[in-house]
Amino acid sequence: MEITGGGRLEVRITSADVGKRVSVRYVTDSAEPGGKFTDAVGVLTSWDAGVLLITRKSGETVRIAESSLAAGKIVPAAPARRRGPSATFAELARATARAWQPVESEPLGEWTLRAADGFTRRANSALPLGDPGLPVAEALTHVRAWYAARKLPAYIQTATGAEGTQELLCAALDRHGWHREVSAEVRIAALAPIGDLDADVSAVRLSRTAEEPWLRRYQRFSGDEEAGPAVRSVLASGPSVWFASVTGTGEVPAAIGRLVVDGRWAGFMAVEVDPDQRRRGLATSVMTALARQALDEGASAAWLQVEADNDGARALYDGMGFAPHHHYHHYRWAEA
Numbered sequence: 001m002e003i004t005g006g007g008r009l010e011v012r013i014t015s016a017d018v019g020k021r022v023s024v025r026y027v028t029d030s031a032e033p034g035g036k037f038t039d040a041v042g043v044l045t046s047w048d049a050g051v052l053l054i055t056r057k058s059g060e061t062v063r064i065a066e067s068s069l070a071a072g073k074i075v076p077a078a079p080a081r082r083r084g085p086s087a088t089f090a091e092l093a094r095a096t097a098r099a100w101q102p103v104e105s106e107p108l109g110e111w112t113l114r115a116a117d118g119f120t121r122r123a124n125s126a127l128p129l130g131d132p133g134l135p136v137a138e139a140l141t142h143v144r145a146w147y148a149a150r151k152l153p154a155y156i157q158t159a160t161g162a163e164g165t166q167e168l169l170c171a172a173l174d175r176h177g178w179h180r181e182v183s184a185e186v187r188i189a190a191l192a193p194i195g196d197l198d199a200d201v202s203a204v205r206l207s208r209t210a211e212e213p214w215l216r217r218y219q220r221f222s223g224d225e226e227a228g229p230a231v232r233s234v235l236a237s238g239p240s241v242w243f244a245s246v247t248g249t250g251e252v253p254a255a256i257g258r259l260v261v262d263g264r265w266a267g268f269m270a271v272e273v274d275p276d277q278r279r280r281g282l283a284t285s286v287m288t289a290l291a292r293q294a295l296d297e298g299a300s301a302a303w304l305q306v307e308a309d310n311d312g313a314r315a316l317y318d319g320m321g322f323a324p325h326h327h328y329h330h331y332r333w334a335e336a
Contacts (some may be wrong), residue, residue, distance in 0.1 A: 001049075002095035006097075006293040009025060009068050009070045009071035011016050011070075011071055011072045012070055012071075012072060012073045012074070013026075013044065013046075013072040013073060013074060013212045014047075015047035017044055017047075017074060017287040018044050018045065018046060018047055018168075019043065019044065019045075019168055020043070020074050021041075021042065021043050021044075021074065021075050021076070021077060021237050022041070022042070022043075022044045022072055022073065022074055022075060023040070023041045023072065023075045024039065024040050024041075024052070024054065024064065024069060024071065024072035024073075024075055025037050025038070025069055025070045025072070026038065026039075026040070026064050026065075026068040026069050026070055027040050027067075027068040027070060027072040028068075039076065039090035040054045040056070040062045040064065041053050041054075041056070041113065042054040042055045042056040042057060042062070042167070043160075043167035043168070044172050045061070045167050045168055045170070045171035046259050047066070048065065049111070050062070050065060051063055051065060051066065052064040052065075052066060052069075052110055053171060053258070055167040055170060055171060055235045056160075056161075056323060057160055057161030057162075057270070057326070057327065058160065058161065058183070058327055059158075059160045059161070059170065059176070059183050059327050061170075061171070061225065075167055075321065077163040079141070081134075084319055085128055085188055085189075085190060085198065085264075085301035086165060087188055087301065087303075087325060089159060089162045089163065089164040089165050089180045089325075089326055090129065090164060092131060092265075092303060092325060092326075093127075093129055093159065093184060095180075095262050095263075095265045095303065096186065096267060096303065096305070097112075097127055097266065098236070098237075098238060098260070098262055099238045099240065099260035099262065099267040099283065100120070100122050100123055100126070100237065100238075100269070101114075101123070101234065101235060101237035101238065102115055102116040102123040102234065103116040103117065103123075103230050103233050103234070104116070104150075104331045106141060106146070108126070108132050108134075108139060108143070108146075109130065109131050109132040109133030109134065109139070110129055110130025110131050110132065111126055111127065111128045111130070111132045111139065111143075112126065112127045112129070112135070113126050113146050113147075114126070114127060115147070115150050115152060116197070116230045116233065116234050117230035118152055118230075119220070119230045119231050120220065121155050121157070121181075121232055121293065121330045122157065122197065122235065123151055123230075123234050123317070124145060124147075124153075124155060125155035125156055125157040125330055126143045126154075126155065126157065128156060128159050128166065128169060129156075129159065130209075131300065136169075136172050136176075136271065137176065138231075140173075140176055140178070140208060140333075143156060143333075145150050147213060150239070151287065153332055153333070154332065154333040155181075155330050155331065155333075156169075156173060156178065156331045157329070157330055157331075158170050158173070158328065158329050158331060159186075159326050159327060159328045159329070160326065160327050160329065161324070161325075161326040161327045162325060162326035164322075165326055166234070170329065172329070173331045175181065175250075177333070177334055178331040178332065178333055179331065179332055179334050180306070180329050180330070180331050181207060181260070181330050181331065181332045182329070182330050183307075183308060183327055183329045183330075184305050184307045184308060184327065184329075185305065185306050185307075185308060185325075185326075185327055185328075186253060186303060186305055186307060186325050186328055187246050187303065187304055187305070187306060187317055187322035187323060187324055187325060187329070188301060188303045188304075188323065188325045189301070189302045189317075189320060189321040189323065190300070190301065190321060191291055191294060191295060191299055191300050191301055191302045191304070192295065192300070192304060193320070193321050194261070194287055194288060194291035194320050194321070195291040195292045195294075195295045196214070197287075197288045197291075197320070199284045199285045199288040200281065200285050200291075201285050201289040201292070202245070203227075203246050203247065203285070204244050204245070204246055204286055204288075204289035205245050205246070205247070205287050206242050206244055206289065206290075206293060207242070207244075207245070208221045208241065208242065208243070209236070209243065209257075210232060210235045210236065211243070211245075211278075213245065213252060213253055214243050214245050214253060214256050216251065216252045216253075217229075217245070217248075217252050217255075217256045217272055217274070218256060218270055218272065219272060220270075234267050235258065235270075237296065238260035238262065238267075239260065239261060239262045239263075240261040240297060241260050241261065242258070242259040242260075242261070242290060242293055243256070243257070243258055243259075244256060244258070244259070244286045244289055244290050245255040245257075246285065246286065248274055248277065252274070253274075254273065254274045254282055255270040255271075255273040255274065255277065255283060255285070255286050256270060256271070256272050256286070257270060257272075257273065257283075257286040257287065257290055257291065258270040259290040259294060260328050261293070261294045261298075261299050262299075263298075263299070264298075264301050264321060265299060265301055265302070266290070266291065266294035266298050266299040266301070266302045266303070267301060267302075267303050267304065268290060268303070268304040269305070271283055271286055271287060271304075271313075273303070278312075284316070284320075286323055287320065291332045302322070303325075303326070304317065304322065310328075
């Protein structure tokens with residue numbers, strides 16, 4: 001915080017700094033004498049009618065009364081990671097999108113409207129990576145109409161927590177009646193250490209297609225024949241796609257995984273293990289086998305997505321060297 005020569009805290013931000021990353025200190029309850037100070041760091045997304053909104057990197061919005069401010073300053077973007085690959089948000093967002101492609105898409109300026117018969121939010125949401133070519137309110141109306149025509153809920157995928165992410169768009173979505181429904185982390189790591197893990201890969205089978213046994217283990221596939229074509233289309237999409245499986249009892253694999261190799265990037269998805277077969281290292285074996293395949297194709301960096309409340313997966317990926325790059329969120333239009 002800024003401290004003047006007299007030792008007092010100083011507010012050095014104004015409403016003109018909306019859109020910048022700031023750090024503030026404020027009183028948690030200014031109505032009580034001796035209220036406690038607390039801090040908030042994030043993007044200043046609004047300063048209106050005496051209230052500041054600051055969006056943290058997790059996507060959480062903090063409301064702060066202007067009257068409770070004790071100090072504030074603009075701060076630089078978070079420092080670059082000291083380990084693993086470097087990556088801009090735009091590069092990583094496009095790589096993750098290429099690895100999970102919709103059945104149908106349509107541009108709206110630099111936004112992309114995506115649909116896949118409702119199979120996953122990622123394949124059925126607008127991806128806003130630039131200017132939609134319309135005022136935001138009009139763009140949101142267009143998005144709603146596009147999904148309504150397909151009898152799908154209207155979703156927009158956004159990101160927070162890295163340089164160039166979309167905190168201001170998140171704030172605009174909040175103002176226009178959209179609600180954040182789910183959030184997850186995008187994590188990245190160096191690929192070679194994953195391929196070098198001491199894991200038994202002898203039982204891991206790789207295939208170019210999602211065969212029926214693989215689909216039986218995949219928890220997002222319900223077996224609905226009407227949804228089947230969209231599921232298979234999305235799973236097969238990407239520059240170089242591989243499916244891993246470990247034989248289990250009967251016709252359902254004990255573990256599965258999916259890999260998309262795209263230039264220097266290797267994206268890991270759908271890593272799942274039979275609950276009765278956990279803690280045997282099968283997920284590590286699947287990841288290692290897929291990483292070695294990606295290394296053979298020239299990749300050097302890895303990414304994956306994990307929901308914030310999946311503690312088991314987060315612990316596994318921590319041990320492999322994955323660290324958070326940014327958070328992504330799905331906002332849904334709340335119909336009246």
